[in-house]
Amino acid sequence: MPMTAEGPISTTTPTRLDPLQPQRARPTDDPSAGGDAVKIDVRNVSFWYGASQALWDVSLKIPARKVTALIGPSGCGKSTLLRLLNRMNDLVPGARIGGTIALDGVDIHDRKTEVEILRRRVGMVFQKPNPFPKSIYENVAYGPRIQGIGDRARLDAIVEDSLRRGALWNEVKDRLDQSAIGMSGGQQQRLCIARALATAPEVLLMDEPCSALDPASTAKIEDLIHELRSSVTIAIVTHNMQQAARVSDFTAFMLVGKLLEHGPTEQIFTRPTKKETEDYVTGRFG
Amino acid sequence: MSKLRDSFKKGEPAVLLTAAGLAAALLLLGGMVVLVAVSGLGVFWPKSLVQFETKTGKLLGEVMAETIAEPRPGFPGGPRFNLRVANRDIYAADFMWVNGFNVVGRTEPADAWVVERLEYGNFHGFLSEVRTPEGAMASSEAARTDAFDKAVAASEKDTKKGPEIVFTTADGKAVVIHAGAVVDAWQPNRMGTLARTGHYVAALWNFLTGNPRESNTEGGIWPALFGTCLMVLLMSVAVVPFGVMAAVYLHEYARQGVVVRLVRIAVSNLAGVPSIVFGLFGLGFFVYTIGGSIDRAFFSDSLPTPTFGTGGILWASLTLALLTLPVVIVATEEALAAVPHANREGALALGSTKWEMLRRVVLPNAMPGILTGMILAVARGAGEVAPLMLTGAVKLAPKMPFDADAPFFHLDRKFMHLGFHIYDLGFQSPNVEAAKPMVYATTLLLIIVVVALNVTAIVMRARLRKRLEGHAF
Numbered sequence: 050m051p052m053t054a055e056g057p058i059s060t061t062t063p064t065r066l067d068p069l070q071p072q073r074a075r076p077t078d079d080p081s082a083g084g085d086a087v088k089i090d091v092r093n094v095s096f097w098y099g100a101s102q103a104l105w106d107v108s109l110k111i112p113a114r115k116v117t118a119l120i121g122p123s124g125c126g127k128s129t130l131l132r133l134l135n136r137m138n139d140l141v142p143g144a145r146i147g148g149t150i151a152l153d154g155v156d157i158h159d160r161k162t163e164v165e166i167l168r169r170r171v172g173m174v175f176q177k178p179n180p181f182p183k184s185i186y187e188n189v190a191y192g193p194r195i196q197g198i199g200d201r202a203r204l205d206a207i208v209e210d211s212l213r214r215g216a217l218w219n220e221v222k223d224r225l226d227q228s229a230i231g232m233s234g235g236q237q238q239r240l241c242i243a244r245a246l247a248t249a250p251e252v253l254l255m256d257e258p259c260s261a262l263d264p265a266s267t268a269k270i271e272d273l274i275h276e277l278r279s280s281v282t283i284a285i286v287t288h289n290m291q292q293a294a295r296v297s298d299f300t301a302f303m304l305v306g307k308l309l310e311h312g313p314t315e316q317i318f319t320r321p322t323k324k325e326t327e328d329y330v331t332g333r334f335g
Numbered sequence: 336m337s338k339l340r341d342s343f344k345k346g347e348p349a350v351l352l353t354a355a356g357l358a359a360a361l362l363l364l365g366g367m368v369v370l371v372a373v374s375g376l377g378v379f380w381p382k383s384l385v386q387f388e389t390k391t392g393k394l395l396g397e398v399m400a401e402t403i404a405e406p407r408p409g410f411p412g413g414p415r416f417n418l419r420v421a422n423r424d425i426y427a428a429d430f431m432w433v434n435g436f437n438v439v440g441r442t443e444p445a446d447a448w449v450v451e452r453l454e455y456g457n458f459h460g461f462l463s464e465v466r467t468p469e470g471a472m473a474s475s476e477a478a479r480t481d482a483f484d485k486a487v488a489a490s491e492k493d494t495k496k497g498p499e500i501v502f503t504t505a506d507g508k509a510v511v512i513h514a515g516a517v518v519d520a521w522q523p524n525r526m527g528t529l530a531r532t533g534h535y536v537a538a539l540w541n542f543l544t545g546n547p548r549e550s551n552t553e554g555g556i557w558p559a560l561f562g563t564c565l566m567v568l569l570m571s572v573a574v575v576p577f578g579v580m581a582a583v584y585l586h587e588y589a590r591q592g593v594v595v596r597l598v599r600i601a602v603s604n605l606a607g608v609p610s611i612v613f614g615l616f617g618l619g620f621f622v623y624t625i626g627g628s629i630d631r632a633f634f635s636d637s638l639p640t641p642t643f644g645t646g647g648i649l650w651a652s653l654t655l656a657l658l659t660l661p662v663v664i665v666a667t668e669e670a671l672a673a674v675p676h677a678n679r680e681g682a683l684a685l686g687s688t689k690w691e692m693l694r695r696v697v698l699p700n701a702m703p704g705i706l707t708g709m710i711l712a713v714a715r716g717a718g719e720v721a722p723l724m725l726t727g728a729v730k731l732a733p734k735m736p737f738d739a740d741a742p743f744f745h746l747d748r749k750f751m752h753l754g755f756h757i758y759d760l761g762f763q764s765p766n767v768e769a770a771k772p773m774v775y776a777t778t779l780l781l782i783i784v785v786v787a788l789n790v791t792a793i794v795m796r797a798r799l800r801k802r803l804e805g806h807a808f
Contacts, residue, residue: 137684169686179677181696182803191695192685228802241681248685 088113088252088282089134089171094148096129098141103129106148107308109301111252116274116283118297118314120290122329126306127286131254134284135171136164152252169196171252172245177261178237180229180244185212185221188229188240192248207247215243216273235266242273246281253277255285259292271296290330294318302326368782375779378772379538381523381531384447384459386505387418387433388440394433395447395459395505396420404434411436421449421457422504429456429769443524446476448502451518453494456553456769460510464501483520490514542776551730551760552770556777558732562648562750563784565736567717569652569746570659574716575709577656578663579698585664586671587693599668606661614722617654622646622726642747646727648736649746654726655719659712666711670704671697700803706796710789717785720754728755730763753781 089111096104104126111117111134119127132138133150136157150157157167169192180188189208198204208225212218217239221232229240238258245253255274259267274283274296287293293300293314300317302310302325310317310326321327342348382397396418406412414435423429450458462479464470470482483500490497490513497514504510519541521534545555589595626643634642643649674697682692698705720728729749736748757777760770 135684137680140680140683165686165688168684173680173684175677175680175684177677179675179681181678181681182700191682195685195687195691195695230803244681244685 086113087111088153089284090149090151090154091130091134092149092151094130094133094146094150096126096133096138096147097145099143103306104133105306107303107306108148109308109311111282111284112299113282114278114280115298116278116285116296117299117301118293119284119286119301119303120288120293120329121303123288124305125303127301127303128256130303131256131284131286132173134252134254135168135173137173139164169248170250171254172248172250173254174238174241174245174256174258176257178234178241180232180237180240182228182230184226185229185232185240186225189244189247191244196248211243211247212240214246214277215239216269216276217243233266235262235269238262238266238270239273242270246277250281252282252284255283257286257288260288267292290318290332302329304329371775371779371782374772374775375777378776379535379542381449381521381526381534381538383443383524384449385418386442386444386447387416387438388442389433389437390439391437393505393507394418394420394431395444396431399430421459422455422510423766423769424455425504425508425510429766445524446522447524448520448522450502450512450520451553452512453492453516453518453548456549456766458502458510458512460502460504462500463503463509466499466501470498483514486514487517487520490517492518543780547731550764551756552764552766552773556751556753556756556780558735559751559753559756559777560780560784561735561737562728562732563717563753563781564788566648566652566655566723566750566752567713567788569648570655570716571709571713573653573656574659574663574712575705578660578708578712579667579705581660582664582667582671583693583698586668587689587697602661602664606665609721610658610719611721611725613654613658614725617650617657617722617726618646621650621653626650645747646725646729646749647747648727648750651723651727651750651752654722655716658719658722659716662711662715663705663708666708667701667705670701670707673704674700703796703800703803706792706799710792710796713788713792714785717788718754718781720752720758723752723755728752730755730759753777753784757781 087110091107091109091111094104094107095102107126107130109117109130119131121127129138133146134157138144138146146158152167152171155162181191183191186208189211190204193204193207198207209218209222212221217236220236221240229237232240238261242253242258259270262270271292274285277283278298285293285296297314299312300314301308302317302321302323304325310321310323317326318330321330327333384395385398386393386395398416399419400417402415402417404410404412404415416433416435418431418433419429420426420431421429444461446461448458448460448462450460452458462476462483465473465479465482465486467482467486469485470479473479473482486498486500492515493513494516495513497516500512500514500517502510502512519538523531526534542555543560544557546557547559548554585595585598589598622645626641626645626647630638630642630644678696678700679692682696683689687695727749729751732749732751734745734748736745736750737743738745757774760777761767761774764770
């Protein structure tokens with residue numbers, strides 16, 4: 050395990066801080082995902098932005114407490130697929146979806162599924178760090194606050210725990226009341242991860258989280274992903290082949306809106322079954 | 336030739352042209368501000384009294400301007416002096432032109448007085464007799480001055496009260512002034528720079544805090560200053576929440592389409608409607624319709640005397656709020672559009688509802704832009720006069736809209752306004768010439784008030800921005 054600049058990163062085991070969260074159904078076992086429990090089950094999903102189709106019949110099982118990497122050339126639809134998992138694409142006018150996406154066996158587009166609850170369970174980290182122009186503390190406390198947690202002691206505990214899990218606590222514990230905008234890009238991205246963790250999500254979606262960061266910050270985020278994998282299901286979109294190889298357990302390769310190949314990372318990178326996958330992972334195109 | 340073409344291609348003439356445009360604009364604006372500032376600030380400075388001995392008699396006054404006149408047949412030309420002679424009750428005019436070729440002697444007599452009176456404006460002349468026991472005993476000038484000061488201090492402020500004081504004008508006419516009619520008196524030619532500065536500050540203070548006299552041409556402008564500030568405040572309180580609500584719906588909730596675009600165009604065009612039209616609307620809708628209904632429902636005892644059914648500060652503020660609403664809506668919409676999309680997505684991804692996102696992330700982020708809208712609204716509203724004339728501004732308000740009588744705020748009352756005050760002084764007063772210094776002083780004050788209100792809002796906005804942008808670690 051690599052060391053971060055200020056010492057070993059926190060290894061606190063995650064605690065369910067929020068008893069308000071309803072008990073989840075147990076993930077179903079599915080042999081096709083390598084014997085791991087399936088957290089998110091994407092079945093035959095097609096997706097249109099207005100008239101143009103972005104996804105063609107994608108099926109993918111994302112196993113619980115594992116890291117799944119989505120790779121592929123630009124415009125292949127991997128970010129679109131990721132954003133479907135917490136319904137961020139609901140915001141796009143004229144968007145249309147076919148097929149089903151199930152979280153713990155429940156369709157996320159079901160009318161009984163509240164999108165706000167879904168997004169608390171399925172957190173997201175974006176390509177560019179997007180901290181709110183508030184203090185570090187208020188950034189992390191945002192999620193719990195909108196869930197109605199107003200008790201200061203409880204908020205303090207959540208903020209500290211989330212920042213520890215985001216490997217940021219030691220750097221910012223003395224300046225929690227300062228603006229998040231003044232932090233470095235890498236710190237901002239870890240803050241965004243900590244902010245997402247504060248709602249105690251079961252799944253964390255990461256959309257090229259390191260693309261705007263320098264190599265040192267990237268290494269810290271990758272360490273963090275290693276730490277988090279024991280407690281959170283992670284789906285990460287990345288352009289960086291080495292990164293996918295380093296951090297993920299499973300890899301899905303996409304090309305022009307189709308999922309070409311999906312399997313354990315080692316297999317995708319060493320014994321891909323399709324020629325396009327091999328060409329891509331060996332850097333012959335992309 | 337090719338050099339010229341090259342220069343055109345590079346845009347050098349364009350640079351010159353645009354620079355000239357900016358220079359012209361700055362020159363005009365600067366010229367206006369300097370003119371108003373110099374004329375306005377000079378009003379209260381105690382100028383020396385100059386006594387001109389001419390072939391036709393003596394004149395005592397402040398030299399306001401000197402010009403050179405061109406000679407023409409029967410008129411030799413030469414220097415001319417514009418003399419503020421005061422003594423309106425004797426000369427009928429406050430200002431006189433004296434031709435240099437008529438002047439035999441020019442002195443600055445040390446014992447000349449300027450007396451500010453409750454009536455007829457200032458008096459220029461010499462103190463000759465104080466009709467009190469002490470004054471009768473006085474033999475020296477200093478003793479007379481002493482007696483005069485005591486008599487003024489002891490008298491109630493009323494034109495007909497207090498002992499009689501006899502002054503003599505430069506040309507020897509005796510004028511009797513009651514001590515109660517004296518507001519202030521000074522001997523400018525005896526005053527050093529320090530004493531003049533002291534007098535200047537005191538006069539400025541009286542101007543700011545005093546009540547107007549003599550059809551507003553004398554005294555202070557406190558009611559107008561207060562009325563302006565209170566009206567702008569009420570207007571802001573009314574226009575900002577409504578404008579922000581409208582903009583939020585238009586930008587965040589309404590389905591973007593033809594209708595919303597039409598609404599947007601209508602709102603922008605509303606900003607170009609002449610303000611008198613808003614005044615008429617305010618009169619018809621707020622004053623007669625709403626005010627009339629309130630009177631019939633709650634104040635029927637005092638009818639036919641209207642309470643709310645006549646112009647008042649509330650209706651004037653609401654009319655101006657309507658006038659400035661487009662500015663606030665447009666500025667707020669721009670501010671909302673400028674909030675980074677990433678921040679909105681970040682909030683939604685954490686499980687916010689749309690309203691939580693708006694309230695906790697988007698609106699705080701847009702606050703500086705919203706304040707810009709308020710600044711523009713204040714700038715527009717504070718200087719507006721035409722709609723106020725129809726909806727509640729008056730020449731002289733007997734009572735202030737805020738005083739010690741319960742319920743303290745009297746929003747139904749008419750009020751005075753600096754802009755209307757300028758119009759009234761400059762064009763409606765019985766002696767326009769005499770009111771000119773006050774016009775300058777009031778204009779300067781109005782500009783200062785507008786600038787001050789703007790600066791307050793700008794400082795608020797800068798603080799907010801600093802908080803939003805954070806500081807580097």
